[in-house]
Amino acid sequence: MPTPLFAIPLNMGTGTWIVTIIASLGFIVMFGLASAGGDYQDLINTTLNNDALAREKRKEKK
DSSP states (O other), X not given: OOOOTTHHHHTOOHHHHHHHHXXXXXXXXXXXXXXXXXXXXXXXXXXXXXXXXXXXHHHHHO
């Protein structure tokens, strides 16, 4: 019976550890690629522009 550090408290078998490690590495790689590509910058810019437009509209109504 393998006894890795967290296997006993989490009741995880070898297969579950392999899937968890692969999923974690995949997430880190995809997050790194998205950050390197700067994909989040468009979202931030769009949000800030929409906020500025909404504030202008509120000022015009008053």
